Amino acid sequence: MKVNTLRYSMAALALVSLAGANLFAADIPTAAPKAYPDGEVGRMVKLGEAIMNETDTHPLTKDFVGNKLKCKSCHLQGSDGKPGTAPGIATWIGTATSFPAYSKREKSVQTLQDRSNNCFMRSMNGKRPIIDSEASVAMATYITWLSTSMPIKQNTKMPCSPMNSDRWMGGAKHFGKMQKKATHANYLNGQKLYDAKCASCHGQDGAGIGTFPPLWGKDKAGKWLSYNTGAGMSKLNKGAAWVQSNMPLGQGGTLKDQEAADIMLYVNAQPHANFDLQKRLLPKEEMGYYNSKVLKEKHSVRSNFKAFGLDIDTIRGDHKIK
Ligand code: HEC
Ligand code: HEC
Known part of the structure; x- marks a missing residue:
C-alpha cells in the first residue's frame, strides 16, 4: 500500500512538473536481458548493438550517416553499458512493445524498422537506409530484445515507448x-x-x-x-x-x-x-x-x-x- 501511494504521488508529480520526470524514471527498467538469444537471432542482436554504438563508422551504416553521431549519442548507454538502456527520455526499453504504431509525422502506421530508418535522415543528418537490409533488421532485432518479456501494447497515438510517451x-x-x-x-x-x-x-x-x-x-x-x-x-x-x-x-x-x-x-x-x-x-x-x-x-x-x-x-x- 505504502509503495503504491508513493508511486502514485511520483506519477502525479511527473505530470505537474518536469522536475518530476527524473523521479518518474525510478519506475523504468534500466538493463538489457542478462543473456543474448541463441543462434542467428543472437547474432543479429549483437550486430544491432554494434551498429548503435558505431553508427557513423560501422561498414553497414556509415554511408547513410551525414554527421559525427552514433545512435547511442542520444539513446544513452545505461549502467549495463548497452545503448538505449539509460532511464532518461529516449530509452529503448519498452519501445518494441509499442510497434507497429501510428505516427502523425508520416500519417501512417510505422514499423520499428521504419522508425529507426527515419532517424538516419534527421538525427543522423543522412539518408534513409534500405528497409529490410541487414543493418535495418539488426537494429530492430536489438531494440526488440530490450523489451523481452514485456507485454505488447501497440501505440495508437505516437511511435514511442510507453516509458517515453x-x-x-x-x-x-x-x-x-x-x-x-x-x-x-x-x-x-x-x-x-x-x-x-x-x-x-x-x-x-x-x-x-x-x-x-x-x-x-x-x-x-x-x-x-x-x-x-x-x-x-x-x-x-x-x-x-x-x-x-x-x-x-x-x-x-x-x-x-x-x-x-x-x-x-x-x-x-x-x-x-x-x-x-x-x-x-x-x-x-x-x-x-x-x-x-x-x-x-x-x-x-x-x-x-x-x-x-x-x-x-x-x-x-x-x-x-x-
Ligand atoms: C561530462 C561530459 C558531458 C557534459 C558536462 C554534458 N554532456 Fe551532453 N553528452 C555527453 C556524452 C558523452 C554524450 C553522448 C553519450 C554517448 O556517446 O554515450 C552527450 C550527448 C548530448 C547530446 C546528444 C548528442 C549530440 O551530440 O547532439 C546533447 C544534445 C547534449 N549532450 C547536450 C548537452 C548539454 C546541453 C549539456 C549541458 C547542460 C551537456 N550535454 C553536458 C557528455 C556530456
Ligand atoms: C540527436 C539525437 C538522436 C540520435 C543521434 C538518434 N536518435 Fe532516435 N530518437 C531521438 C529522440 C529525441 C527520440 C524521441 C524521444 C522518445 O521518443 O523518447 C528518438 C526516438 C527514437 C525511436 C523511438 C523510441 C521511443 O521509444 O520513443 C527509435 C526506435 C529511434 N529513435 C531509433 C534511433 C536509431 C536507430 C538511431 C541511430 C541510427 C537514432 N535513433 C539516433 C534522438 C536521437
Missing part, C-alpha cells in the same frame, strides 16, 4: 509554452549556462571534444557535425525535454525548467543543416518502399524558431548567424 509529450507541451516567451535575454542566459555546464565536454564551439559528441556547426572540411533541423532535438521544446532528462551526462534531472529551455534556445540557434525530406530519400530502386503519406517537409533554424513565434535574428541580437 508521457514524458516526451508532456515535456514538449510544457517547454513549448516557455519557449514562446523567449527573448534575447534568454539566449544570453543560455549561452552563459552552456559555457558553465556543457562546454567542458561539448566544446565552446559546439564541435565536441574527443569522444564527447558535437552539438552544432561544421568541421574544417565543411561537413556538418551534428543533428539537422528535422530532428526532434532541433525543436526548441523537445530538445529541452531531452536535455533536462539526460544532461549534463550522469546528472539528468538537475537542470531547472528555465535553464533547460534557455540552453536549448542557445544550442538550437547555432548552425544546423537544413532538412528537405525529398533530398533525404534515396531513389526508389535503391531505398524501396517509403511507408509515409507525407512526402514534402522542410525545416531550417529560422523555421524552427518561427514555429514558436520567434524571430531568430531578434533572439540572437548582435550574435551574427554564420
Whole structure:
C-alpha cells in the first residue's frame, strides 16, 4: 500500500512538473536481458548493438550517416553499458512493445524498422537506409530484445515507448509554452549556462571534444557535425525535454525548467543543416518502399524558431548567424 501511494504521488508529480520526470524514471527498467538469444537471432542482436554504438563508422551504416553521431549519442548507454538502456527520455526499453504504431509525422502506421530508418535522415543528418537490409533488421532485432518479456501494447497515438510517451509529450507541451516567451535575454542566459555546464565536454564551439559528441556547426572540411533541423532535438521544446532528462551526462534531472529551455534556445540557434525530406530519400530502386503519406517537409533554424513565434535574428541580437 505504502509503495503504491508513493508511486502514485511520483506519477502525479511527473505530470505537474518536469522536475518530476527524473523521479518518474525510478519506475523504468534500466538493463538489457542478462543473456543474448541463441543462434542467428543472437547474432543479429549483437550486430544491432554494434551498429548503435558505431553508427557513423560501422561498414553497414556509415554511408547513410551525414554527421559525427552514433545512435547511442542520444539513446544513452545505461549502467549495463548497452545503448538505449539509460532511464532518461529516449530509452529503448519498452519501445518494441509499442510497434507497429501510428505516427502523425508520416500519417501512417510505422514499423520499428521504419522508425529507426527515419532517424538516419534527421538525427543522423543522412539518408534513409534500405528497409529490410541487414543493418535495418539488426537494429530492430536489438531494440526488440530490450523489451523481452514485456507485454505488447501497440501505440495508437505516437511511435514511442510507453516509458517515453508521457514524458516526451508532456515535456514538449510544457517547454513549448516557455519557449514562446523567449527573448534575447534568454539566449544570453543560455549561452552563459552552456559555457558553465556543457562546454567542458561539448566544446565552446559546439564541435565536441574527443569522444564527447558535437552539438552544432561544421568541421574544417565543411561537413556538418551534428543533428539537422528535422530532428526532434532541433525543436526548441523537445530538445529541452531531452536535455533536462539526460544532461549534463550522469546528472539528468538537475537542470531547472528555465535553464533547460534557455540552453536549448542557445544550442538550437547555432548552425544546423537544413532538412528537405525529398533530398533525404534515396531513389526508389535503391531505398524501396517509403511507408509515409507525407512526402514534402522542410525545416531550417529560422523555421524552427518561427514555429514558436520567434524571430531568430531578434533572439540572437548582435550574435551574427554564420
Ligand atoms: C540527436 C539525437 C538522436 C540520435 C543521434 C538518434 N536518435 Fe532516435 N530518437 C531521438 C529522440 C529525441 C527520440 C524521441 C524521444 C522518445 O521518443 O523518447 C528518438 C526516438 C527514437 C525511436 C523511438 C523510441 C521511443 O521509444 O520513443 C527509435 C526506435 C529511434 N529513435 C531509433 C534511433 C536509431 C536507430 C538511431 C541511430 C541510427 C537514432 N535513433 C539516433 C534522438 C536521437
Ligand atoms: C561530462 C561530459 C558531458 C557534459 C558536462 C554534458 N554532456 Fe551532453 N553528452 C555527453 C556524452 C558523452 C554524450 C553522448 C553519450 C554517448 O556517446 O554515450 C552527450 C550527448 C548530448 C547530446 C546528444 C548528442 C549530440 O551530440 O547532439 C546533447 C544534445 C547534449 N549532450 C547536450 C548537452 C548539454 C546541453 C549539456 C549541458 C547542460 C551537456 N550535454 C553536458 C557528455 C556530456
